[in-house]
Amino acid sequence: MRFDNRLLDEIRARLTLSDIVGRRVTWDRRKTQPGKGDYWACCPFHQEKSPSFHVDDRRNRYKCFGCGASGDHFKFLTETEGLNFPEAVERLAEQAGVALPAPDPQAAKREKKRAGLADVCEMAARFFQMEFSAPRGEHARSYALKRGFTPQTLAEFRFGYAPSTRDALKKYLAERDVPEEVMVEAGLVIKPDNGRPSYDRFRGRLMIPIQDDRGRVVAFGGRTLDPDGQPKYLNSPETPLFHKGVMLFNAHRAREPAYKAGRAIVVEGYLDAIALAQAGIPYVVSTLGTAFTEDQVLRLWRFAPEPVVCFDGDAAGTAAAHRVVDRIFPVLKSGYSFQFCFLPDGMDPDDLVQKEGVPGFEAQVSSSQTLFNVVWDREVSVAQLDTPERKAALEKRFDDLIDTIRDPRVKRRYQLDLKFRLSNLFFEQARKGRGGRQQGAGRGERPTITGPAPSPDTPLFGTERLICGLSVKYPQFLDRHLERISALRFSDPVHQRFCDTLCALVNGLEETPVATVVDGLDETSRQLMAEVIQREGPSSDGAVSRHGAFSALAQRFPLLKVDPPEDFVEAAFLHFLDVLELKTLEQELEREMEAAETELDEASWHRMQAITQDLSRRREECARDEGELAERAKKLRSAPPSAPPVDAPAIQAG
Template identity: 65%
Template sequence: MRFTPGLLDEIRARLPLSEIVARRVSWDRRKSQPARGDFWACCPFHQEKSPSFHVDDRRNRYKCFGCGASGDHFRFLTETEGLSFPEAVERLAEQAGVSLPAPDPQAAARAAERASLADICEMAARFFQDALAMSGGEEARSYVARRRLKPETLREFRIGFAPNGRDALKRHLLGKGVDEGAMVEAGLIIRPDDGRPTYDRFRNRLMIPIQDERGRVIAFGGRTLDPDGQPKYLNSPETPLFHKGTMVFNFHRAREPAHKSGQAIVVEGYMDAIAIWQAGMGNVVAALGTAFTEEQVGRLWRLAPEPVICFDGDAAGVSAAHRAVDRILPGLRSGYSFGFVFLPDGKDPDDLIAEGGVAAFARELAGAMPLIEVVWSREVDAARIDTPERRAALEKGLDDLVRTIADERVRRGYQLDIRLRLSNLFYRQARDRRMAGGGGRPGQGGERGGTQTPSGQARGGDLPDSSLFGNERTLCGLCLRYPDLLERHVERVSQARFGDTLHARFRDELCRIATELQDVPVSGFFETLDNRFYQILSEALDGGEVPGTAGARPAPRFSDLLQRLPILRHEPPADFVEDLFCHYLDTLEIRTLEQELEEEMGALGDGLDEAEWERVRAQSQDLARRREECARDEQDLAERARGLRNGRVAVTGTTGQGILSGTA
């Protein structure tokens, strides 16, 4: 359906934007001026304490000055409720009392045909539901009992049974006056090419209606009840109503729970989705095939920015995940990705829920692998890197994959992440090869090779248990976990004064990789990096293996960033993580200002002239201002962190670092 600009303007004119938005926010009375159509609130798209979300009724626009979200009436509904644009227009037109124009004759004919086919599918759904309760449906009822499906679940999903007869549904629909050709068009019966009579497509199957975003039945999935029956699951064919590559099972039910929770669960089959829904997790959908399409990926992102896809842990599940990766990568964009869960081999969600309740399934979801991990493991596990040529081939294969990502910011973040992983992988392989050859630990005896953990004096001004040492360590971890933030703030990171020598050398090499070495193949520079760089990199990527530290006092654990920042377990939004990243930079820059002021005061004599006094006063005022800003930011971050943890596992903390990280 096409909507003219004039029609959209009329809807906007009749419905104040503030009225639409007010259903999702509470206005800040101090900043808002209703008489002028000027409203402020905390943003519904990200966590914040101070209102930065602005609605202007005069311009019919909203904008968040924190996360950048902006749009009009229709965009707000599509973003907050997952509606398509035509659905948003239709809903607001009804509220505004605006009549929508009749479609053109051809479009009207197509719409009438689809409506007619939907009516036929609805008749079929009722027939199957009735058949489940009647004589002949005993085997189907036994199956749903074994799957522990409750009567209310059967009613909600309208589960039914297709009798084993050749044409039971056809005869029923003919009795309702439905044309045989329309049944074929709806995908309910099959017309053989050899001229034999038509017959039911679904026979002796448990029937699961497939519903569109409005809840209309448009197709069916049938699960065979014959132990030897093939295929196990049979879907309706492509019809004017049903396009398998664009549909997601249970989308219309999952839309609201997914938007409220900020998360969506994607499973492989209908029965898995139904079992999870029955267990109380309404934000679940199922794919309608083994491979995702670009349209399905986009539809899933309408539910949540990072849906979690659950696959069986067997070879078939891993293979399905790998196929999904290739579909997902090109469409990645800032703030949108996927997580992957591989269930224990032989277990499906229904099994986990039956054995350990919904908490057992939730634990599996909590361990979801980021998309980058799945890409990395797929390519590296199948590669050999024992020669320069093979290392180059692995690097090229990964680079070719990452280059399919259309969004430049996401692509650059992936490229830096992959280059860091390759640096560590190649370093470890070269180190192990040299050690096996009797060459000792790599880099021993040289300036760049000293990998012994530096002593307290060599580290610089901060001790390992000091707060600023922890800030430096955490900032290093954030650079690795969020390479896109390093890319955007590389100048500030490179200029920050680190008190710990190990941290400083790591930071220097990290910034080199992100800048001057960004066009150099990893295989060409990984052995030129300071070995102290790999001391932290290996801890972060390998879980604590630190090369060259035999006999030395172990460095404080770095590998698990989540120990320092457990708030990251709650998957905070990108703007929160970036604000947190900048806060740690601020703390280091304030320390630098303090040191510079101390040095300035120490260099001055007893008698200050006016110019010296003004310079010191200006430095003191700048330092005081930065301290105040940093304190306000810390308080704001702590409030936002509490909001993210609200209703989830509590995380405690005390000091400035601890408020956010849970560690003192």
């Protein structure tokens, strides 16, 4: 249904946006000014510690300055409650007391037709249920019970049976005055083109009704009970009611639990979804035998910001995950992604739950891989990196994939993270080659590092090295604060060259080949890179975010061992920048004072005054920030009992 803009404006005028949003957030008292219609809160669309989500009641708009989410009354409901736009309008119109217009005649006619088809599908569902309970449904009942489904589950999901005869359902519906053409349009009966009599689409199968968001039966999935029967699973065809590429099995049951839990699990088959729901995992859905579509991706994000796609751990499951990745990339947006859980080889979700229970399944889900790591593993696992051309080919494959991302913010982040991860991978490959030639490493041996990076006795050496290390581990910091970092003056020329190289890589993100940057590192920069990405154990994938990476950096900044929140690490990183900038200001003041000993004029006097005032202010800010960071560090050190011990100051540069 299309809605007139005047109707939408009237709903917005009667309902205050802050009242709608306020049901899901807590307003920040310090920044919020209700009298001006100005509200601030932590964003409901992504995790954050400080409020960057703004609601403006005067403009009827919300915007998050962290993740970029924005919209109005209707958009907020579609994003937080999984409603489509007409449903959001209907709900808010009811709350506002605004009458909705009657649908136009053509729309009413189409809706009446769909309702008629839904009635026929409901009749078919009842027929299948009756047959499931009847004597000739014994084989289907035995199969369902063997799979571990309880009578309550069989009733809730309305298990049925399609008899093996040619036209049992057709006769049942005909006796109830359903025209044959309606049976065909509903996808229940097949009409041959050669003029032969029509026949039932589903025969000799265990039947599962597929329901839409309202819970109406709109289609069916049938599993063959014949060990040699093909296809193993058969779904209804596309109909005016049923669109495979849009619908998700069990969505109408899973939607509310998913909202409340903030999570959703996607499995490959509807029987797996039913098994997980029976086990007590209500926020589970499945696709309907087709590859993921963009519509399904967008629907799943209404359930949770990072649904977990749970596939079998065999080659077919991995291949299916890779197909999903290519569907997800174009529609990626800030705050929304997917995780991937690969089950032990040969097991599906039903097998795992029956063998290890819900705790065993949840343990597998908790070890899910991020979308980023799945993409990385997919490309790197088959790449050969022994020539410049092959390195360039790998980089191009990543570039081509990233180019499909439409959201510029997400695209930039992927470009940045993948460039830095590739630089680490290419560096390790080059280091192995150099180590093998220079150290005589045998086949299969891990080559040694040519030597440690120099540690000269320069001012704030430890702070400078921390900035270098954190810029590689967290390239997003480098990107966000590039102007400040580019202007830093390091006391150690090795650090200066290293940081200049990183800044050049970020500046030329789309033009500069990674291999060129890595090959251009001088020997001391190579030694510093080796120290930065030093690992506790062997690794061959070059990943920078896996456990065990950056162990040397963690020794210098021990709180990294407990995986602190990124906003804390960024605050510490900015503090280190402040410390270096303070040192630069102090040196500038010293130079001005030395010059004033021989020649003091009014301009130099004013410069010294300004620098002195700036120094005083920034020292106070730096001391305050260090105190706040120390307090947070103390809480982080004592928080989880399972965290690795931290036995050094959190903020002090080594």
